[in-house]
Amino acid sequence: xxxxxxxxxxxxxxxxxxxxxxxxxxxxxxxxxxxxxxxxxxxxxxxxxxxxxxxxxxxxxxxxxxxxxxxxxxxxxxxxxxxxxxxxxxxxxxxxxxxxxxxxxxxxxxxxxxxxxxxxxxxxxxxxxxxxxxxxxxxxxxxxxxxxxxxxxxxxxxxxxxxxxxxxxxxxxxxxxxxxxxxxxxxxxxxxxxxxxxxxxxxxxxxxxxxxxxxxxxxxxxxxxxxxxxxxxxxxxxxxxxxxxxxxxxxxxxxxxxx
Amino acid sequence: xxxxxxxxxxxxxxxxxxxxxxxxxxxxxxxxxxxxxxxxxxxxxxxxxxxxxxxxxxxxxxxxxxxxxxxxxxxxxxxxxxxxxxxxxxxxxxxxxxxxxxxxxxxxxxxxxxxxxxxxxxxxxxxxxxxxxxxxxxxxxxxxxxxxxxxxxxxxxxxxxxxxxxxxxxxxxxxxxxxxxxxxxxxxxxxxxxxxxxxxxxxxxxxxxxxxxxxxxxxxxxxxxxxxxxxxxxxxxxxxxxxxxxxxxxxxxxxxxxxxxxxxxxxxxxxxxx
Numbered sequence: 001x002x003x004x005x006x007x008x009x010x011x012x013x014x015x016x017x018x019x020x021x022x023x024x025x026x027x028x029x030x031x032x033x034x035x036x037x038x039x040x041x042x043x044x045x046x047x048x049x050x051x052x053x054x055x056x057x058x059x060x061x062x063x064x065x066x067x068x069x070x071x072x073x074x075x076x077x078x079x080x081x082x083x084x085x086x087x088x089x090x091x092x093x094x095x096x097x098x099x100x101x102x103x104x105x106x107x108x109x110x111x112x113x114x115x116x117x118x119x120x121x122x123x124x125x126x127x128x129x130x131x132x133x134x135x136x137x138x139x140x141x142x143x144x145x146x147x148x149x150x151x152x153x154x155x156x157x158x159x160x161x162x163x164x165x166x167x168x169x170x171x172x173x174x175x176x177x178x179x180x181x182x183x184x185x186x187x188x189x190x191x192x193x194x195x196x197x198x199x200x201x202x203x204x205x206x207x208x209x210x211x212x213x214x215x216x217x218x219x220x221x222x223x224x225x226x227x228x229x230x231x232x233x234x235x236x237x238x239x240x241x242x243x244x245x246x247x248x249x250x251x252x253x254x255x256x257x258x259x
Numbered sequence: 260x261x262x263x264x265x266x267x268x269x270x271x272x273x274x275x276x277x278x279x280x281x282x283x284x285x286x287x288x289x290x291x292x293x294x295x296x297x298x299x300x301x302x303x304x305x306x307x308x309x310x311x312x313x314x315x316x317x318x319x320x321x322x323x324x325x326x327x328x329x330x331x332x333x334x335x336x337x338x339x340x341x342x343x344x345x346x347x348x349x350x351x352x353x354x355x356x357x358x359x360x361x362x363x364x365x366x367x368x369x370x371x372x373x374x375x376x377x378x379x380x381x382x383x384x385x386x387x388x389x390x391x392x393x394x395x396x397x398x399x400x401x402x403x404x405x406x407x408x409x410x411x412x413x414x415x416x417x418x419x420x421x422x423x424x425x426x427x428x429x430x431x432x433x434x435x436x437x438x439x440x441x442x443x444x445x446x447x448x449x450x451x452x453x454x455x456x457x458x459x460x461x462x463x464x465x466x467x468x469x470x471x472x473x474x475x476x477x478x479x480x481x482x483x484x485x486x487x488x489x490x491x492x493x494x495x496x497x498x499x500x501x502x503x504x505x506x507x508x509x510x511x512x513x514x515x516x517x518x519x520x521x522x523x524x525x526x527x528x529x530x531x532x533x
Contacts, residue, residue, distance in 0.1 A: 051379075051382075052378075076376065076379045077281060080278065080281070080372060080376045084278075084287070084368065084372045
């Protein structure tokens with residue numbers, strides 16, 4: 001039946017609908033570039049969602065843990081082999097995603113008899129300067145969104161990942177007005193937490209298409225932080241050390257939150 | 260799907276976290292030689308150890324001091340007088356090498372990437388025992404080349420262990436990959452008999468045992484030991500007084516690795532050795 005083209009289109013559309021529904025409850029992840037590096041942040045109760053890929057590359061993902069794990073392993077494997085045979089400076093996030101991950105995810109998605117990857121990923125690569133930071137979001141169908149490599153779009157120093165398109169758009173709308181690239185770590189942390197809260201609020205109320213009031217965000221944030229942990233990781237810009245990835249603990253971040 | 264070094268392999272082996280196996284699978288590392296014995300019928304070569312250099316390491320009050328001379332030789336020729344034989348593998352581990360540089364540096368590279376690969380894939384740091392064992396495995400895999408008279412490497416491995424008891428740890432190896440934990444000091448390379456004599460003497464009958472020494476005292480002993488080794492061993496550079504080339508020294512402690520500044524080594528040298 002799939003031999004008929006329109007059946008194939010229908011099968012793909014069904015598959016897209018199914019995957020979107022599966023990913024919809026995924027807790028948002030925000031990645032914000034600032035003076036000293038890139039901060040990755042999410043709030044959660046369950047499994048780890050932020051990972052180290054290579055010296056300057058980190059990843060955050062939502063989706064099925066099995067699929068995330070396969071993609072994470074593949075990314076580490078590719079980056080490590082490249083870094084070993086050439087040098088760490090030759091490991092490039094752009095190549096990793098464009099030439100390796102995206103085509104594989106696309107073909108898995110379109111081969112309707114095989115399983116697709118149930119995952120949506122956000123990658124970041126820290127640059128020498130904030131303007132060189134690269135953010136790439138990869139969808140389950142291999143689609144790539146970036147922080148302004150296109151001519152039409154102004155460069156952004158943040159990227160978000162969320163369960164629904166609307167939630168992600170609200171987070172981006174918030175960060176566009178609130179986040180500045182030369183912000184301090186503390187300001188960046190609080191912007192990231194606010195962005196997460198806005199994204200998470202949108203997931204709870206599907207009809208919300210406006211940014212919520214400031215006080216509502218703060219209240220929501222406090223409620224959520226009362227029984228969930230902050231998961232955060234840093235890609236440091238400091239060139240003295242080769243490995244820039246450092247995970248941050250909940251306890252070291254709590255004192256820096258403005259309530 | 261075709262398999263290439265940059266292609267995504269659907270059957271990746273990442274779950275085991277063994278980087279050397281991954282490299283072999285992609286044909287990026289020489290396969291481990293199963294039988295190191297030379298084939299029957301070919302003349303057996305007597306294996307001569309050729310690790311022409313001197314490296315030493317000992318525990319002192321501030322951690323482990325690892326020192327190596329800078330000379331690289333090929334037969335009677337001095338090839339290079341600024342060779343770096345004390346290599347950082349990760350934030351708390353140092354591998355110091357005596358032997359064929361090409362093999363040794365490759366080993367250090369594999370080791371460095373192995374530890375990182377393990378941490379990234381398995382989401383936990385490799386244990387000290389695991390790290391020590393990983394180097395042992397690389398030496399073992401290399402033994403075929405050693406038997407053919409090329410590629411012998413005899414390293415020292417120094418690291419800081421946070422579990423179960425925080426302490427600096429020091430290991431030395433033989434060319435086959437046997438590992439030995441050193442309680443106080445280790446030395447390998449062609450100049451090592453002299454160094455071992457000095458360190459044994461200092462540890463037992465010196466002003467104070469090695470593990471009680473301050474950093475300056477430790478640097479001074481290391482300089483004297485390498486200078487003594489260079490006195491009779493042509494393959495050891497010791498201290499080049501004319502060219503002002505000093506041995507390379509690094510310290511492993513709880514805080515990580517510190518490379519001693521040349522100016523500091525020069526000052527200690529001027530005061531206590533020259």
